[in-house]
Amino acid sequence: MDFGFNADQEMLRATARKFLENECTSEFVRARMAEDAGFTPEFWTKLAEQGWLGLVYPEAYGGAGLGFVDLTVLMEEMGRAVMPGPFFSTLLGGLAILEAGSDAQKKEWITKVAEGEARVTLAWTEPSARWDAAGITTAAKASAGGFTLSGTKLFVPDAHVAEALVVAARTREGKNADDGVSLFLVPKGTKGLSVKLLPTMDQTRKLCEVKLNDVSVPAGALLGQKDGGWAPLARVLERATVALCAEMCGGAQKVLDMTTEYAKIRIAFGKPIGSYQGVKHKAADMLVDVENAKSLTYYAAWAVDENVPEAALAASMAKAYTSDAFRKVSGAGIQLHGGIGFTWEHDLHLYFKRAKSSEATFGDATYHRERVAQLISL
Amino acid sequence: MDFTLTPDQEALRARVRTWLTAHIPEDWKKFGLSEVPRPEAYEFLRKWQKTLHDAGFIGLTWPKEYGGQGLTFVEEILLHEEMALAKAPPMLNILGVGMAGPTIIAYGTEEQKQRYPAKILSCEEIWCQGYSEPNSGSDLASLQTRAVKDGEYWVINGQKVWTSLAHVADYMMLLARTDPAAPKHKGITYFLLDMKLPGVTVKPLRQITGDAEFNEVFFDNVRVHESQVLGGVNNGWAVGLTTLMYERLALGFGLQVRLRITLQSLVDMAKRIEKNGRAITKDPVMRQKLAALWIDTEALKYTGARAVTKLLRGELPGPEASTGKMGWVETHQRLQELAMEIQGPYAMLARGADAAVDSGVWQYSFLRSRANSIEGGTTEIQKNIIGERVLGLPKG
Ligand SMILES: Cc1cc2nc3c(=O)[nH]c(=O)nc-3n(C[C@H](O)[C@H](O)[C@H](O)COP(=O)(O)OP(=O)(O)OC[C@H]3O[C@@H](n4cnc5c(N)ncnc54)[C@H](O)[C@@H]3O)c2cc1C
Ligand SMILES: Cc1cc2nc3c(=O)[nH]c(=O)nc-3n(C[C@H](O)[C@H](O)[C@H](O)COP(=O)(O)OP(=O)(O)OC[C@H]3O[C@@H](n4cnc5c(N)ncnc54)[C@H](O)[C@@H]3O)c2cc1C
Numbered sequence: 001m002d003f004g005f006n007a008d009q010e011m012l013r014a015t016a017r018k019f020l021e022n023e024c025t026s027e028f029v030r031a032r033m034a035e036d037a038g039f040t041p042e043f044w045t046k047l048a049e050q051g052w053l054g055l056v057y058p059e060a061y062g063g064a065g066l067g068f069v070d071l072t073v074l075m076e077e078m079g080r081a082v083m084p085g086p087f088f089s090t091l092l093g094g095l096a097i098l099e100a101g102s103d104a105q106k107k108e109w110i111t112k113v114a115e116g117e118a119r120v121t122l123a124w125t126e127p128s129a130r131w132d133a134a135g136i137t138t139a140a141k142a143s144a145g146g147f148t149l150s151g152t153k154l155f156v157p158d159a160h161v162a163e164a165l166v167v168a169a170r171t172r173e174g175k176n177a178d179d180g181v182s183l184f185l186v187p188k189g190t191k192g193l194s195v196k197l198l199p200t201m202d203q204t205r206k207l208c209e210v211k212l213n214d215v216s217v218p219a220g221a222l223l224g225q226k227d228g229g230w231a232p233l234a235r236v237l238e239r240a241t242v243a244l245c246a247e248m249c250g251g252a253q254k255v256l257d258m259t260t261e262y263a264k265i266r267i268a269f270g271k272p273i274g275s276y277q278g279v280k281h282k283a284a285d286m287l288v289d290v291e292n293a294k295s296l297t298y299y300a301a302w303a304v305d306e307n308v309p310e311a312a313l314a315a316s317m318a319k320a321y322t323s324d325a326f327r328k329v330s331g332a333g334i335q336l337h338g339g340i341g342f343t344w345e346h347d348l349h350l351y352f353k354r355a356k357s358s359e360a361t362f363g364d365a366t367y368h369r370e371r372v373a374q375l376i377s378l
Numbered sequence: 379m380d381f382t383l384t385p386d387q388e389a390l391r392a393r394v395r396t397w398l399t400a401h402i403p404e405d406w407k408k409f410g411l412s413e414v415p416r417p418e419a420y421e422f423l424r425k426w427q428k429t430l431h432d433a434g435f436i437g438l439t440w441p442k443e444y445g446g447q448g449l450t451f452v453e454e455i456l457l458h459e460e461m462a463l464a465k466a467p468p469m470l471n472i473l474g475v476g477m478a479g480p481t482i483i484a485y486g487t488e489e490q491k492q493r494y495p496a497k498i499l500s501c502e503e504i505w506c507q508g509y510s511e512p513n514s515g516s517d518l519a520s521l522q523t524r525a526v527k528d529g530e531y532w533v534i535n536g537q538k539v540w541t542s543l544a545h546v547a548d549y550m551m552l553l554a555r556t557d558p559a560a561p562k563h564k565g566i567t568y569f570l571l572d573m574k575l576p577g578v579t580v581k582p583l584r585q586i587t588g589d590a591e592f593n594e595v596f597f598d599n600v601r602v603h604e605s606q607v608l609g610g611v612n613n614g615w616a617v618g619l620t621t622l623m624y625e626r627l628a629l630g631f632g633l634q635v636r637l638r639i640t641l642q643s644l645v646d647m648a649k650r651i652e653k654n655g656r657a658i659t660k661d662p663v664m665r666q667k668l669a670a671l672w673i674d675t676e677a678l679k680y681t682g683a684r685a686v687t688k689l690l691r692g693e694l695p696g697p698e699a700s701t702g703k704m705g706w707v708e709t710h711q712r713l714q715e716l717a718m719e720i721q722g723p724y725a726m727l728a729r730g731a732d733a734a735v736d737s738g739v740w741q742y743s744f745l746r747s748r749a750n751s752i753e754g755g756t757t758e759i760q761k762n763i764i765g766e767r768v769l770g771l772p773k774g
Pocket of ligand 1: 266335339
């Protein structure tokens with residue numbers, strides 16, 4: 001048994017931290033928040049040069065062939081820097097193509113993703129805000145030589161800067177909701193596809209409404225089996241959830257670091273506030289939250305990498321715990337900073353908002369606890 | 379990252395499992411399956427530990443020359459897991475096995491190492507921990523029990539309190555002040571005290587459970603030979619802290635594994651009990667609470683596994699090692715409270731009532747769990763330690 005990172009992974013962490021400290025400063029993040037795109041082409045090229053855009057894809061498709069434990073390290077560091085931009089959404093789209101796509105589709109799209117030439121996102125949730133297959137009501141009707149898609153997708157990350165969208169739609173009303181979901185690769189600019197950027201509380205995360213108004217796609221746009229899209233999609237979501245948890249852990253750790261540093265230097269009543277137990281004990285509670293969130297996340301990363309039977313349970317446990325932990329830790333961080341923590345100028349609110357948007361992504365703690373309850377047969 | 383076991387470890391697991399199925403005595407059930415040794419079960423548990431020892435299942439991480447098996451913490455965890463799964467009786471000499479033995483092996487003279495550890499494992503000699511005093515609990519270094527040199531002997535006077543198992547113990551890990559002039563951490567010595575020496579008086583104290591599990595211990599001119607000093611005169615603070623570190627590590631694993639099994643029992647109970655015409659486990663609020671406990675319990679396990687990994691790699695445990703005790707306490711107390719909530723009005727019935735759920739064992743463990751955040755260092759003290767030693771915050 002060995003539950004730790006290896007030397008290569010530690011090296012990846014050090015490299016990523018240094019890179020992001022230089023390239024993804026607070027000024028950079030804030031500039032991206034204020035713009036629509038959320039990233040710059042130069043920054044994207046640098047991510048590609050590092051090999052991070054293709055980290056988890058097979059070498060045959062231009063990727064680095066690494067796993068989710070490696071990705072965990074990278075995502076932690078990106079979370080630490082509240083990195084804005086379409087990295088995570090492109091991971092979602094890329095994983096969907098990897099899971100469901102044909103060899104030709106993967107050769108074309110994953111290679112472009114890994115090289116930084118294309119961004120792809122995943123459009124699956126709808127205004128009903130359901131995380132299960134029943135939430136997919138966008139219709140895909142067979143038409144001459146292909147399909148016609150109609151419906152509305154909501155909470156779609158970075159659709160406004162994606163070269164293509166993986167759209168989950170219903171090709172038939174099956175016996176149960178899982179049956180009849182299909183995935184389609186829809187390039188930007190396809191007729192009838194409209195994307196609207198929405199204002200978000202967490203400005204580092206850009207979300208869109210995507211309308212499909214009788215969008216015609218050729219038969220070749222289908223990713224994987226017709227009617228059989230839910231299984232690969234569920235697998236993508238399970239794995240992306242773990243990656244998201246890793247990003248959240250990195251953010252929570254950074255808040256703890258900022259808070260302890262501040263508590264050592266901020267003087268009140270003649271002493272550093274960190275010497276008061278009202279502050280010290282809260283900081284200790286934060287540490288417990290952060291460490292446990294990491295433990296569950298690392299385990300889940302290992303579990304999805306190894307594809308062990310309890311991977312789904314591991315992912316839900318991690319998301320449930322980490323959702324609460326990051327929210328609590330980032331809230332406590334603001335509290336222990338006093339008035340300065342409530343300012344726009346201080347970075348704490350970036351983490352606090354990221355915690356909230358991440359919590360609400362892929363199901364919050366309550367949702368995942370119920371999933372855990374089901375998976376342990378309660 | 380790798381969670382697989384070596385073939386040897388798998389074999390050990392299988393061996394322990396088979397052995398436990400064959401050897402857990404039938405009459406264990408009549409003692410109510412309590413995880414904490416209860417006084418009426420002491421004699422039974424003494425025999426049980428001897429049986430475990432004869433089978434080679436105690437002291438796995440101890441060096442072979444002192445009665446152990448020279449294995450790693452992974453094997454130790456496996457063993458604890460299997461024991462918990464099999465609902466095996468607890469170890470009576472837990473303070474000896476978890477604390478006294480490892481400390482003696484770390485600091486003892488060769489003579490001491492030959493003399494004590496083996497008998498700890500076999501349960502021939504039970505140990506207790508004489509640290510706390512009426513005026514020194516959390517602030518342990520302020521302890522007042524005095525030891526004054528007289529020829530080859532140290533003469534002990536003073537009092538200990540809350541001393542678990544002192545009423546059945548053969549030996550005590552005793553901290554006493556040998557240099558009152560020195561700064562408080564520097565004048566303390568660690569003694570291996572024979573409880574049968576003249577002048578040692580033990581008075582049991584009844585706890586909120588009704589059991590008398592801990593005691594007051596009085597020393598009236600108790601003469602201890604100087605060969606019974608462990609780790610050098612006035613070095614007791616360092617030695618004593620080592621004991622506490624082992625307490626957290628060794629006892630910690632067992633506790634966390636057991637927590638998972640207790641949780642399983644709780645879930646089983648929740649499935650049996652109905653509320654408003656359906657099983658408790660179908661109630662959405664209860665599902666949330668049960669799942670939260672499940673998740674927290676798993677988190678503790680994996681945080682523990684990260685700490686163990688550092689040890690196995692020969693590194694110093696990091697922040698993840700310090701949070702275990704506190705996390706376990708919080709989760710265990712919440713579990714016991716949920717057990718009461720699940721029982722509804724049946725929570726009011728205790729052992730002896732025919733209608734009591736699971737013969738009233740939950741009522742006992744619920745009450746006993748209140749001590750968890752006090753014994754072995756209070757939660758407040760744990761938070762101070764984490765804040766100061768791990769996070770580097772200034773002392774108050
Ligand atoms: C929205 C907003 C509006 C405000 N409006 C006004 C206003 O109109 N007029 C005005 O004068 N002020 C105003 N304030 C300031 C507010 O009163 C202070 O922020 C507050 O008193 C805390 O002081 P501080 O920010 O300097 O934090 P600090 O005093 O530096 O405290 C930092 C952290 O240390 C903790 N701490 C400090 N001392 C101790 C101790 N002894 N024991 C335990 N913990 C301790 C605090 O609880 C806090 O968590 C406002 C603040 C906000 C956020
Ligand atoms: C069931 C049980 C078994 C025990 N077995 C043993 C045993 O075998 N051997 C042994 O030596 N001892 C044993 N103890 C004693 C235990 O170690 C002490 O009770 C514990 O260390 C606390 O000391 P105290 O009771 O004197 O409380 P105090 O130290 O007086 O603490 C009272 C309260 O004040 C808080 N407090 C104290 N100092 C601080 C601080 N600096 N900051 C914040 N809060 C503080 C504490 O957290 C606590 O809540 C046992 C206790 C129990 C309950």
